[in-house]
Amino acid sequence: MTKKMKLSQLSDILQDLDVESLEGVTIEGDIELNITGGGGLNPALAYALGNEISQISLHMANIGRMLGFPAEQLFASAFGLGEMPQPEALPTSPKIQELLASKFEVAKVDNWKNPIQEVTLGATSGDGGSRKSTVTIGGENALPYYFDAEMPHRNYVTMDVFDMPIGMAKAVKGNYEDVINDPAEWAKKVVRDFNADMVTIHLISTDPLINDTPAKEAAKVVEDVLQAVDVPIVIGGSGNPEKDPEVLERAAEVAEGERVLLASASLNLDYERIAKAAMDYGHNVLSWTQLEINAQKELNRKLMKQCNVPRERIVMDPTTAALGYGLDYAYTNMERIRLAGLMGDDELTFPMSSGTTNAWGAREAWMVSSPLNQDSDWGPREYRGPIWEIVTGLALSLAGNDMFMMMHPTSVQVLKEITQTLYGSIESEEIDITNWIGAEV
């Protein structure tokens, strides 16, 4: 039979005893424990008492738990166990206190061994022409702007001039309304006001389905443009395969010695006549094919072997499709051509030109708003158009394109700025981006 007692009586009973431990104690109801610290209580007794009480508590907690009461939580909150770190399983690696230093290294490409051919456009008086300066493209030993090799020449922009008024997107047209009937003035304007490196005169009125302007008359326009500006020029036909050879022959003749670029020799016309005109009068040839690497090789080969065009007189145009309208093909076609050239395919080691103006064919560049009402608002087309031309050109510049035929002044300005930035010739104030997150914009 055990003696029943209240906790409050414990201290009294045990006060004067040298108690090591209590055995067989049960406690019920009215729990009251009053232990005064400091002098009153014998430390040995207090320890023993504390020990016993804790043991009792544990037993009672066990009972509580059996009855379904979450006693652990009570203990945890009473002793702050919840916040205590869980004892870690034996750590497999010590907690890292210092950064593990590592050095970054990367190899340069070792299979780009074939430099791209350098081609010079335009001739100064010293070379038998009348240009004030020339433009040299090509010469790369690496993909554009890559750190593997210095890029010898920056990208250049030749702006489009037409020999008759043409349909243009509104955002483009606004810049040319005053010169649209005068190709020479038009050419002057793009050089003087819009910073064109070169001028392309497109003789589109010669197309039999347009005005069928005779070749001789078209050649007169070429003379006017040569007089009006002193930058190198590109001469384009109408794209009519029957008429172009004749038109370009006459144009080549009047531009003798100016080292213009004749646009274009292609597989669907008599490229031999165009190549011959270029050789006879000292010009370069634009070798144009449609998004097909093997066709490009074939035409380049024919120009070199069959027409005896020297390597330093060939520029390629593998066709530009607009952003969202086949640029995925154009980009990869160009990138593959450039890589093949660098790796030694000498039928493809030529600088490249892009008809970047094609970007204006994309409806996103010129339409007032989306024809689909599910589309989000397209915003003002005055800003949309130029950026379509910029991004189209920019993508191709990263694929290896050297020269851009373009139309919109803003596009020309921004494309030149970004390509020359990547080329490394644009100085600019350094910007500290360390804390960009907090920037107020």
Place this chain on the structure above:
Amino acid sequence: MKINSPLEAYKFLPATNCGECGEATCMAFAAHLIDRSHKLTDCKPILEAKFKKKYEELDALLAPEIREVEIGVGDKIVKIGGDDVLYRHKLTFFNQTAYAYDVTDSMDEKDLVERVKYVQDFKKFYVGNFLTVDMVAVRCTSKDPAKFAAAVKKVVETTDLPIILCSFDPAVLKAGLEVSKDRNPLLYAANKDNWKEVGELALEYDVPVTLFAPDDLDMLKTLAKTFAEMGTEKLVLDPGTFPTGKQLKQTLTNFLKVRRAGIDGDREIAYPIMAVPFTAWMAHDDPVSASYWETVVASVFTIKYGDIMILHSTEPYAMLPELHIRDTIYTDPRKPVTVDPGMYKVGEPTADSPVLVTTNFALTYYTVESDIASNKIDCFLWAIDTDGIGVEAAVAGGQLTAEKIKKGIEDSGFDLKKDTSHNTVVIPGLAARLQGDVEDATGANVMVGPADSGRIPGWMEKNWPPQKK
């Protein structure tokens, strides 16, 4: 991927040619493992216990060089990285660049919600689908953890899009994590000063984390190595995006170097890369210039190896080209984008409805189809097999001819004389020169439609029904 020929993969397969994967032979399946059009788990037998070792070995060999990192949860989850090649024509690029547009914790709640919704809902129709953007980045500009948490909470309540929590202060990041931890957000960022605390947060909450070491590739690699050792490979690398001048050129160089090292097999740095075209706004005051330059920088790093980026301008003239250049770079260059050739009914055409012809180049087809459908024009539309080439190029290259059009219509069992009341075909404006030939080949009347299908509704008003001859 450590292997590149089907034969190497084949050695690990059960070689039973069971056909469960949908391929006739294990070798065919192996080829699709290499071009990544099948997953190893599509092979059911290899999942059996007895093949466990082979499965694990092959799985490791097939793992992409650049690790794949997931951000967000559910339908809108964003995966980045996972690439194996430096040039898209070699294989294709996987997991297109994720575009995140920013909000700040100093914004009015109303403006914040409006902006998040705009970003979430922005869409542009393209090739049978809508192009959309992916994420919201919440920047802490207040320096106040409570304010940041409130903004993050608002974003989480407003959208399912994955989020990026942006601050260099671990206390701020922790506050943001507390209200978004079940959304698997991306932490931005650990740097050389806060790496320990931010690293612990990333591990504790088990979320991906960005490492930021502006123009310091040794530090970037050091951080990546340290984090891997700490126990996480859910890492994104930010080598710093400097918006102008020689610093921008250096930024491109850094991107090229990091990706090349990763693809070349340096595992310590083979993680997705982040670009921050946002910094363009630190260089330009005028919003149009800033938007333009931001789009230009975004384009450069969408093309060259940015796997995820943080942007600011939500002007359509910035977002549309960004969406399109991304689609351009991440379209699989190995497959022409085509639709099946044949007859498609748009709306509910009758014998009086027009018969239109276009090509099976997906872009052309879907553009024409959507222009017609959205204007509620009922018609028969033929996708002529041009090997996936658009109208203008196909006419020039001989893939779209009168014979092809005649064959295309006849092959679908359609009889112009019996099935229409008008015996008329409308060809695209860009194929006008085929008019006479098509008349001769089909014996039908041939009308020339507009050059851009956006103008079909106007053209229909003037020209349809055709005048009886």
